[in-house]
Amino acid sequence: MNPQRIGVYVCWCGSNIAKIVDVEKVARVMARIPGVEVSREYKYMCSDPGQELIMKDIKELGLDRVVVASCSPRMHEPTFRKTLKLAGLNPYMLEMANIREHVSWVHENQELATAKAINLTRAAVHRVMVHAPLVQHEVPVNRATMVLGGGITGMTAALRIAGQGRKVYLVERSDELGGRAIGVGRAGPHMNSVAALLDNLTTRVNDSAYIDVLTGTVVGEVSGFVGNFLVRLANGTRELTVGAIVVATGTQPFDAKKLHRSGYGRFPNVVTSTQFEEMAASGRFTTESGKAPRRVAIIHCVGSRDSETHSYCSRTCCMDALRFSNILRDALPDAAIYQAYSDMRAFGRDAEEFYARTAERDVTFLLFDKLLPPTVSEAPAGDPYPLLVTMDEIATGIAIEVPADLVVLMVAREACSDAKDVAKLVSISVDKDGFFIEKHPKLDPAATTTDGIYIAGSCQGPKDIPDCMSQAGATAARVLAAITMGKVKVPATTATVNEDLCVGCQTCISVCPYGAVIYLDKHRVSRVEEVICKGCGTCAAACPAGTISPRHFTDNQVLQQLEGLLAAEEG
Amino acid sequence: MSRRLDPTLPARLREMGLMDNSKCFNCGHCTAVCQLTEEGFAYPRQDIRMLQMGLGDALTERVEPWLCYYCGDCTKSCPRDANPAEQMMALRRYLTAAYDWTGLAWKFYTSKAWEIGVLLGLALIVVGLFVVPHLLHPGQIQWEPLDGGVAVSSFAAVSWVHLGDMVMLGLLSFLLLSNIFRMGRRILGAARVPIPITLYLSEAWHLVTHFATQRRFGKCNDKEAYWVVHLMLMSGYAIMFLLVIVFLSSLQTDVGLNWTTLPGYFATFALLYASAYFLRGRWQKSAEVNRYSTFSDWLFPALLFATSLTGILMHIFRYYLTWPAGTYVMYVIHMAIVVPMLMVEVPFSKWSHLAYRPFAIYFANIRSKALQAAQKTQPGSLGVPPAVSNALEV
Ligand SMILES: Cc1cc2nc3c(=O)[nH]c(=O)nc-3n(C[C@H](O)[C@H](O)[C@H](O)COP(=O)(O)OP(=O)(O)OC[C@H]3O[C@@H](n4cnc5c(N)ncnc54)[C@H](O)[C@@H]3O)c2cc1C
Ligand code: SF4
Ligand code: SF4
Ligand code: SF4
Ligand code: SF4
Ligand code: SF4
Numbered sequence: 001m002n003p004q005r006i007g008v009y010v011c012w013c014g015s016n017i018a019k020i021v022d023v024e025k026v027a028r029v030m031a032r033i034p035g036v037e038v039s040r041e042y043k044y045m046c047s048d049p050g051q052e053l054i055m056k057d058i059k060e061l062g063l064d065r066v067v068v069a070s071c072s073p074r075m076h077e078p079t080f081r082k083t084l085k086l087a088g089l090n091p092y093m094l095e096m097a098n099i100r101e102h103v104s105w106v107h108e109n110q111e112l113a114t115a116k117a118i119n120l121t122r123a124a125v126h127r128v129m130v131h132a133p134l135v136q137h138e139v140p141v142n143r144a145t146m147v148l149g150g151g152i153t154g155m156t157a158a159l160r161i162a163g164q165g166r167k168v169y170l171v172e173r174s175d176e177l178g179g180r181a182i183g184v185g186r187a188g189p190h191m192n193s194v195a196a197l198l199d200n201l202t203t204r205v206n207d208s209a210y211i212d213v214l215t216g217t218v219v220g221e222v223s224g225f226v227g228n229f230l231v232r233l234a235n236g237t238r239e240l241t242v243g244a245i246v247v248a249t250g251t252q253p254f255d256a257k258k259l260h261r262s263g264y265g266r267f268p269n270v271v272t273s274t275q276f277e278e279m280a281a282s283g284r285f286t287t288e289s290g291k292a293p294r295r296v297a298i299i300h301c302v303g304s305r306d307s308e309t310h311s312y313c314s315r316t317c318c319m320d321a322l323r324f325s326n327i328l329r330d331a332l333p334d335a336a337i338y339q340a341y342s343d344m345r346a347f348g349r350d351a352e353e354f355y356a357r358t359a360e361r362d363v364t365f366l367l368f369d370k371l372l373p374p375t376v377s378e379a380p381a382g383d384p385y386p387l388l389v390t391m392d393e394i395a396t397g398i399a400i401e402v403p404a405d406l407v408v409l410m411v412a413r414e415a416c417s418d419a420k421d422v423a424k425l426v427s428i429s430v431d432k433d434g435f436f437i438e439k440h441p442k443l444d445p446a447a448t449t450t451d452g453i454y455i456a457g458s459c460q461g462p463k464d465i466p467d468c469m470s471q472a473g474a475t476a477a478r479v480l481a482a483i484t485m486g487k488v489k490v491p492a493t494t495a496t497v498n499e500d501l502c503v504g505c506q507t508c509i510s511v512c513p514y515g516a517v518i519y520l521d522k523h524r525v526s527r528v529e530e531v532i533c534k535g536c537g538t539c540a541a542a543c544p545a546g547t548i549s550p551r552h553f554t555d556n557q558v559l560q561q562l563e564g565l566l567a568a569e570e571g
Numbered sequence: 572m573s574r575r576l577d578p579t580l581p582a583r584l585r586e587m588g589l590m591d592n593s594k595c596f597n598c599g600h601c602t603a604v605c606q607l608t609e610e611g612f613a614y615p616r617q618d619i620r621m622l623q624m625g626l627g628d629a630l631t632e633r634v635e636p637w638l639c640y641y642c643g644d645c646t647k648s649c650p651r652d653a654n655p656a657e658q659m660m661a662l663r664r665y666l667t668a669a670y671d672w673t674g675l676a677w678k679f680y681t682s683k684a685w686e687i688g689v690l691l692g693l694a695l696i697v698v699g700l701f702v703v704p705h706l707l708h709p710g711q712i713q714w715e716p717l718d719g720g721v722a723v724s725s726f727a728a729v730s731w732v733h734l735g736d737m738v739m740l741g742l743l744s745f746l747l748l749s750n751i752f753r754m755g756r757r758i759l760g761a762a763r764v765p766i767p768i769t770l771y772l773s774e775a776w777h778l779v780t781h782f783a784t785q786r787r788f789g790k791c792n793d794k795e796a797y798w799v800v801h802l803m804l805m806s807g808y809a810i811m812f813l814l815v816i817v818f819l820s821s822l823q824t825d826v827g828l829n830w831t832t833l834p835g836y837f838a839t840f841a842l843l844y845a846s847a848y849f850l851r852g853r854w855q856k857s858a859e860v861n862r863y864s865t866f867s868d869w870l871f872p873a874l875l876f877a878t879s880l881t882g883i884l885m886h887i888f889r890y891y892l893t894w895p896a897g898t899y900v901m902y903v904i905h906m907a908i909v910v911p912m913l914m915v916e917v918p919f920s921k922w923s924h925l926a927y928r929p930f931a932i933y934f935a936n937i938r939s940k941a942l943q944a945a946q947k948t949q950p951g952s953l954g955v956p957p958a959v960s961n962a963l964e965v
Contacts, residue, residue: 295578336578360593364578364624390573395597396620398629399573 004035004129007063008121009054011045011070013100020104022114026069029118033125037061046076051083058087065089065128069097069121090133092492092552097124119565126564130557134492139531141227142243143483146171148219148422151179153457153468154248155201160476161246162210166483169240170205171233172215177202179250180413180458183277187465188323189354197465222425225531226452227488244452244479247436248472249422249459254303254310254412262302262409263376269293269387270376270407272302273320280327285406287386293335293406296328297374297389300341303412305370310412310433315462317410318345322358324408329361337363338402340391342370348466366402367395376407413462426453427515427532435461446475449534450514451488454478493552494533495540499525501547508539508548580625587668587680588865589661595619595653601645607638607790611939614638615645615655618662631669632761636662637924637931640788664867667923670750670757676919683866686915690874693911700735701727701903716893720826723889726899733819739910740816746918751930758934764945770937777936781929783809800848805925807841810834828890839879839886846876871921874912881905 008030012018023041031039038057042050045068057063066089068080073096081091099117107113143166147158150172158168176182177198184194205211220234222245231240253274256264263270268288271279279285287293298321304314318341325337344365346355359365368374374391385403393400415434416422423430428448429437436455439447446454456475457468482488495516497508502525509517509526516532517539519525528539528548540548549555581592595616602608602616614635621630630636639659646656668677678685705712705726713722759766780786783805788798814822814831822831849872885901888894916922 338576359596362581362593364576366624393624396617396624396626398621398626400576400624400626401573402576 004065005037005061005063006033006035006065006067006125006128007054007057007061008036008039008067008125009045009050009069010039010041010099010117010121011050011068012041012043013071013104014043017070017100017104017117020107020110020113021099021117022110023117025114026099026117026121030067030121030125033122035129036125037063045070046079051079054080054083055087058084058089063089065093065095065131067095067097067121067124067128069099069117069124071100072098072102092134093128093131095124095128095131097121122567123561123564126567127557127561130554130560131552134551136492137490137530138487139225139227139490140487141483141485142229142241143167143486144169144240144242145244145246145479145483146219146229146231146240146242147246147248148426149173149179149248149250149457149459150177150205150213150215151248151250151457151468152181152198152201152465153250153459153472154179154246155205156469156472157246157248157456157476157479158211159201159204159208160473161479162208164480164484165210166480168208168211169231169242170211170213171217171219172213173218175216177205177213177215180253181465183274183281185277185280185327186323188319189348189350191323191326194465219425225529226450226482226490228531229452243483244454245426246454246456246475246479247422247426247428247459248455248457248475249416249419251413251458251462252416254414256302256409256411259302259309261373261375262299263387263407264409267376267378267387267407269405270409272409272411273317273324274411276324276408280324283331285328285331287405291405292332293404294332295336295338295385295402295404296332296406296408297338297340297387297402297404298324298408298410299374299376299389300339300410301370301373301412302409303414305342306373307371310414312433312461313345314410314412315345316413316464318343319351319354319464321408321410322346322354325358325363326361329363338366338389338404339363340366340368340374340389340402342368342373348464366391366393366400368392369394379403413458415459419459426450427513428453428455429513435459446471446478450532452482490531491533491535493535493550494530495528495535495537495548495550496530497526497528498547498549499523499527501545502526503545503547505544507542507544511538511542513538574626574629577625577627580627581622583627584622584661584665587661587664587677588867590654590657592619592623592658594651595623595649595655595658596651598650600648600650601655604644604648605639606642606644607640607787612638612935615659619653619655619658622658622662627665627669630662631666631757634758634931634935636666637928638787638935639663663924663927666754667919667927670754670927671919672749672753673746673919676923679915679919680865680867686867686870686920690911690915693914694907697907697910698903701906712895712899714895716895717826719890719893720824721889721893721895721898722825723823723898723902724825726895727823727902729820729823732823736816736819739913743913743917747923747926750918750923751926754927754930755934758931759938759941762938762941762945764941766937766941767944770940774933774936774940778929778933781932782926785925785928787928787932800845803841804845807838807845810838811842814838839882842875843879843883846872846879850876867920871912871916874908874916878905878909878912881908 010023010027012023017023027039027041030036038061042053044050054066066084070076077096080094084094085091097120099120102120103113103117145161145166146169147154148171150170154170155177158170162168181194181198186192187194205213218234219231221232222229224230227243229242229245231242253272256262256272285293300317300321303309304312321339325339328335328337344355346352368391372392374389377388379386379388383403385405387404387407389402389404389407391400419430419434423436427450431437436459438445438455438460439449446456448455454475456471457463504524506519506526509519514532514534516529517526518529520527535550537550537553540550597616597620599616602613608614612635618633618635636659641656641660643656646654649655664680668680711725713725785801785805788801814835818831821829853869881901881904885898885905888897888901
C-alpha cells in the first residue's frame with residue numbers, strides 16, 4: 001500500500017511531557033520508520049502555531065496521514081481531526097499516542113519513560129498506515145417529542161418544549177395526569193398546595209395546542225434512532241414519529257408488607273405515608289376503633305437505607321414526616337407525636353428551619369441506628385394502646401417501647417416494577433435499584449447513553465418536586481437544542497456486517513447494548529443501524545462467524561498497532 | 572429491659588416550674604463543659620434527653636441530677652438556649668417528688684396554695700399549742716422580769732418543748748428516711764446485681780463527709796464563695812440541731828448567758844448570713860443559678876431568714892431588755908415559723924436536697940462497687956459497660 005506519507009508530531013505539552021520524556025529522541029526514532037515523511041517535536045501541538053505546523057506540512061509535503069503523540073485523545077482528538085479536515089485530509093487519517101497520561105504523568109524514570117513513549121508512538125504509526133477514510137453522515141430530525149409519563153416532571157417538560165412551539169405527545173399509562181403527587185395535600189417546607197400546583201399544570205397541558213395528551217396509553221414498541229423514532233402504541237394501531245423521547249415514569253411506593261417488622265398488613269393501625277395523606281385530605285384522623293389517635297409514632301426509612309430492601313435514601317420522606325407531624329399537631333393538639341428517625345435529611349432551602357419549628361411543637365424525636373430499625377408489635381393485653389414500637393434509642397442508649405394507637409410508615413420510593421421493560425424499550429440502562437442511568441451524573445444529567453433518549457424526574461432517583469421541576473426544565477432545554485438544528489450527525493465509527501458471510505444466528509442482536517442491530521427476515525442476515533450504533537465493538541467480538549467489523553477498529557488495524565508496539569527497538 | 576415512654580412527663584415537669592424542654596437538640600455541649608461530670612456519670616445531656624422522651628421511670632434510677640450543683644456553666648454554653656442547668660434543677664424537684672410516698676412534695680411543688688396553706692395551718696397549730704393551755708389554765712405565766720432574764724419556762728416548760736422537739740424529730744426522720752430508702756431502692760435496683768451488705772458500711776464515711784461539707788461544690792468553677800456559704804449554712808444547722816435537740820435545757824434557761832451562747836451566736840449569724848446571701852442573689856438574679864427561681868426557691872431562704880431574725884429578737888428581748896411579754900410573743904412567732912418550715916422543707920422540699928445529694932453519692936458508689944464485684948466474679952456476663960461501674964471521684 002505504500003508509498004505512504006506520514007507526519008509524526010511529538011508534543012512537549014510545555015514541561016508536562018518534556019520533563020520526563022526525551023521528545024527529541026522520540027521524534028528522531030520515528031523519522032527512521034519507512035513511510036514517515038516528517039517527524040517533529042513542538043512545545044504545544046494543540047496551540048494555533050502547532051496546528052498550523054501540521055497543516056503546512058500536509059500541504060507542502062503532501063502528507064496523507066498524521067500521528068500526534070501528546071495527551072489523551074479524549075482531550076484533543078477532535079482538535080486534530082479538525083486540523084486534518086481544514087488541511088483537506090479525511091479526519092480519520094489521524095492516530096494519537098497518549099504519552100502524557102500514559103507516560104509522563106505516571107512514570108519517573110526518564111529512560112524507561114522515553115522507551116515507552118517510543119513504543120506507543122511507533123504503534124500509532126503502524127496503525128495509521130492502515131487507516132481508511134470514513135464519512136460522517138447527517139440525518140434529518142423529526143421535531144416532535146414523546147414524553148413518557150404524565151407526572152409533575154412529564155407535564156413540566158412537555159410544557160417547556162411546547163412553549164417553543166414544538167409538538168409533544170404526552171403518554172400517560174393511567175387515566176389521569178399527575179402521578180404520585182395526586183393526593184399529596186401540601187408540600188413541605190412551605191406548605192404549598194400540591195393540588196393547586198397539579199391543577200395549574202394539567203390545565204395548561206390540556207389547553208396547549210402543541211401537546212397531545214394520550215392518557216390510558218402504553219407504548220408497545222420503539223424503533224428507529226435519534227431524530228427518527230417510530231413509536232407504536234400498545235392499545236391500537238396508532239404510531240407516532242418523534243425525534244426525541246423524554247422518559248419521566250417516576251416511582252412507586254415500597255410495599256411495606258415485605259418488612260415483617262413494620263407490622264404493615266398485620267395490624268390495622270399501621271398505615272403508610274400514602275394512606276396518611278388520604279387521612280389528612282379527608283381531615284379525619286382515626287384509629288381502627290374510630291377514635292382520634294392519642295399516640296402517633298412516625299417511623300422513617302421504611303424500605304430505605306437498609307440492607308434488606310433498598311440501600312439508598314428516598315430523600316423526600318424526612319420532610320414529609322415533619323410535615324405530617326405539623327398536620328397532626330394542628331388536628332390533634334393533645335396527641336403525643338413521636339418520630340423515630342435515623343438521620344434527619346433536612347437539606348434544601350428552609351428545610352432546617354422547618355425542622356426546628358416542628359421540634360418546637362411538642363414532637364418527640366427518637367433516634368435509631370439504621371442497622372437496627374424499630375419493630376412494630378401488638379401490645380400485651382390490657383395495655384391502653386394497641387401497638388408497641390420497640391427500638392434502641394441511641395441518643396440515650398436505652399431500649400425503649402413506645403405505646404401507640406397509630407403508626408405511620410414513611411415508605412421508600414422505588415423504581416417502578418416495569419422500569420427494566422421501559423429501559424429495554426428505549427435502550428437505556430438501569431442501576432442496581434432500577435433507576436434510569438444518566439449519561440454523566442454531573443456533566444450530562446438529563447441525557448442518556450442512547451442519543452435522542454432523555455430522562456427526567458424521580459425515575460432517575462427519588463426527588464422532591466423542586467428537583468423534578470429543575471430536571472424537567474433541563475431536559476426540555478436539552479431536547480430543544482437537539483431538535484432545533486433539524487439534523488443530527490451520526491458517528492462514522494460504526495460496525496458493519498458483511499452480509500455475504502453472516503449466518504443469521506443473531507448473536508449480535510442479543511449482545512448489542514444499544515439495540516442497534518436489526519434482523520432482515522427476507523435475507524436472513526443481520527444489519528447494523530448505523531445511526532444507532534455506538535461502535536462499541538461488542539457484536540464484533542461475539543459474532544461466531546467473524547463477519548462484523550467495527551469501522552476504525554478493524555482486526556487489521558488493531559493487529560498493526562500491536563505489531564508496532566512489539567517491533568524491535570530501532571535505535 | 573425496655574423502658575416505656577410516658578409523654579406526660581415533660582408537662583408534669585413544666586407544672587413544677589420547668590420553663591421549656593423542647594429546645595435541646597442533644598448536641599452534648601453542656602456535658603462537655605460541665606466541670607463535675609466524670610466517666611460513667613455524664614450529664615446533663617442524657618438527663619435532658621430522657622426528660623424529653625418521657626423516661627420518667629428510668630430517671631428515678633439516676634443519681635446524676637444530684638451531682639449537679641447548678642453552677643450554670645452548661646447553660647452559658649448551650650447553643651440552643653435550652654437552659655440545661657434549669658432542667659437539672661427541675662429534675663431534682665421531680666426526683667424529690669418521685670421519692671416521696673406521701674405525695675405532699677408533688678403538691679408543694681405544683682401548688683403555691685398548698686404550700687402556703689400547709690405552712691399557715693401548721694403555724695396556727697403551733698400558736699394554738701402555746702396559747703390554748705394557758706387559756707385553759709390561766710395564771711401560770713410570769714409577767715415580771717427576773718434578775719438578768721425572763722422566766723421563759725413559766726410560758727413554755729422545757730420538758731414540753733423538748734417533747735415537742737422529739738416528736739418532730741421522730742416525724743421528720745421517719746419521713747425523710749423513708750423517702751431516702753425509696754431513693755436507694757431505685758438507684759441500687761438499677762444495678763440488677765446483688766449488693767454485698769458490707770458495702771453499705773464501707774461507703775458510709777463518704778456519706779458523712781459529703782453531708783457535712785457538700786464538698787463536690789468546690790469543684791465548680793468560681794464557686795468557692797458559694798460553697799463557703801453553703802458550708803456556713805450546714806454548720807449553722809448542725810449546731811442549732813445539737814443545741815435544740817440535745818442541749819435544750821441549757822439553751823432555754825431562765826437566767827443569764829451560758830456556754831451555749833457563743834455557739835448559738837455563731838450558728839445564728841451563719842444562718843442569717845447564708846439566707847440573706849441567697850435572698851440577695853435571687854433578688855438580683857445575677858448568677859445563672861438564680862435566673863429561674865420558683866416560688867419554693869424563694870420560700871426557703873425567706874423562712875430561714877425570718878427564723879433567724881425572730882430568734883435574735885427573742886434573745887434581745889430576753890437578756891438585754893428583759894421584757895417578758897415581748898419575749899413570749901416572739902417565742903411563739905419564732906416557733907410558728909420554724910416548725911412549719913422544718914416540716915415542709917426537710918422531708919419534701921429544698922432542705923431535703925441537702926440530704927439527697929450525699930445519699931446519691933453514697934448509693935452511686937455502692938452501686939458501682941457492687942457492679943465491679945459482680946464483673947470480677949462473672950466477667951463479661953453482665954453486659955454492663957465499664958463506665959457504669961466507675962466509682963465517683965470523691
Ligand atoms: C406521599 C408522598 C408525599 C410527598 N410529599 C412531597 C412534598 O411534600 N414535597 C415535595 O417536594 N415532594 C413530595 N413528594 C414527591 C413528589 O410527589 C414527587 O417528587 C413527584 O410527584 C415526582 O414526579 P414525577 O413526575 O417524577 O413522577 P411520578 O409522580 O411518579 O409520575 C410518573 C408518571 O408516569 C406514569 N408512568 C409510569 N410508568 C409509565 C409507563 N411505562 N408508561 C406511561 N406512563 C407511565 C405514572 O403513571 C405517573 O403518572 C411526595 C411524594 C409522595 C409519594
Ligand atoms: S429522606 Fe429521611 S426517611 Fe426518607 S429514606 Fe432518607 S433518611 Fe430515611
Ligand atoms: S458496535 Fe456496539 S453499538 Fe454498534 S452494533 Fe455492535 S454492539 Fe451494537
Ligand atoms: S453474530 Fe455474526 S453471523 Fe450471527 S447474525 Fe450477527 S453478524 Fe450474522
Ligand atoms: S442542653 Fe444545650 S448544650 Fe446540652 S445537649 Fe441540649 S442543646 Fe446541647
Ligand atoms: S449546672 Fe453546672 S454542675 Fe450542673 S450540669 Fe450544668 S455545668 Fe454541670
